Amino acid sequence: MSYECKLDAKTVKKAENELFETKEKREECLKELREKLKKNTQLVCPIDEDRFLLKFLRARKFNTERAEELIIKYYTIRGSNPKFCSKVYPSMMEDIIVKNMACVLPGRTEDGCAVYIFRPGKWDPAVHDISCLFKMHLLSLEWIIESFEDIQVHGVKIVGDLSDMGWNHVKNFSREYAGLVTSLFQDGFPARVKGMNIVNEPSFFGYLFAIVKPFMKSKFLSRMHFHAYDLHSLHNSIPKSILPEHLGGDAGDWDDLCADFCTKLKSSESYFQDLSKYKLHGITAVGDSSSSGKEVGDGTASVTGTFKKLNVE
Structure with missing residues (x-):
């Protein structure tokens, strides 16, 4: 679904300064990220919806490789941890x-x-x-x-x-x-x-x-x-x-x-019901995670596993 920017001028300026988002950059990265995701036959998500992809692009400052990695991790966490992420x-x-x-x-x-x-x-x-x-x-x-x-x-x-x-x-x-x-x-x-x-x-x-x-x-x-x-x-x-x-x-x-x-x-x-339909196939549920001997504060202890608009008044 084609995207129409409705952000106010101040937010648009902030997006440009901090996230490197411009109309041209947005269109270029949406196309590039969509093509990357289409190659992943295990992924089921609304890749044709610009609004969906933009959430991930903004979170990674329009770096399409990092945005793709975030999408995979986002669905991996859900698929490998049903106790915490189902329903x-x-x-x-x-x-x-x-x-x-x-x-x-x-x-x-x-x-x-x-x-x-x-x-x-x-x-x-x-x-x-x-x-x-x-x-x-x-x-x-x-x-x-x-x-x-x-x-x-x-x-x-x-x-x-x-x-x-x-x-x-x-x-x-x-x-x-x-x-x-x-x-x-x-x-x-x-x-x-x-x-x-x-x-x-x-x-x-x-x-x-x-x-x-x-x-x-x-x-x-x-x-x-x-x-x-x-x-x-x-x-x-x-x-x-x-x-x-x-x-x-x-x-x-x-x-x-x-x-x-x-x-x-x-x-x-209804939005959350729709969200629950998307997934990354091939993910195996896991049990308790372990730091595997990683050092405190190094950020490398990790979680085990393979990696519509809302109406708001």
Whole structure:
């Protein structure tokens, strides 16, 4: 489907400066990427839709080889990890969505980024296994980049609010989840993650971070900000005007924000149903991942495996 650019002038300029996107470059790269993907007989995805391909091209600054690699990794993660990636649509996740574990805020940062907050302390391990957290990340990120095209240019800033976490959460935290969620945020999804903010860290946070850090690359680590319990520090990264009240913000009650977000997700059911039809054939499901002796912080510990527009008011 042919693409018609509806981005505002400011976003178009930013796309040109940061992503090297021009009308000519866009048309050239869309054609080149489409031809590359057509040669992959194992891949089932909407390669004739410009909007679909543009998500990946923007995430890789219009480098078609890297965009192709991202598409393959995107579908490899899903195909090799069905426990975490199958049935990711609102109707199959309603009991998870209503737990208010995550929310894309309605406001934006000064540089145009969307803000995604997740609260793992809201997760009840006695009711759901840890895959529910990953599914919420996946559902939320898919929704935001499809709902608002300009976010593909501006990016997303993430806030991990660790309040209410206890040892019951920690003992159910796995290396498998650590590898998958890090891959999702840093190099396995077509979104520009512009910052990761951690707030309200419990005393045992060092233990959790030691599990996650081996999967992180230096670039991703450089974009992490640890605020402890200092909300003023958080506000230096995310304006308080768009944050919920419990984080010292002015945007209202967390539960109310989540209820609104839940409604938006449910209204997008058909989009997520369509998304679930696409895949990369020949992928084998795997079990727990292992760092295989890689060094902490080198980003090489990896996840085992072979590698319509939404209506938003």
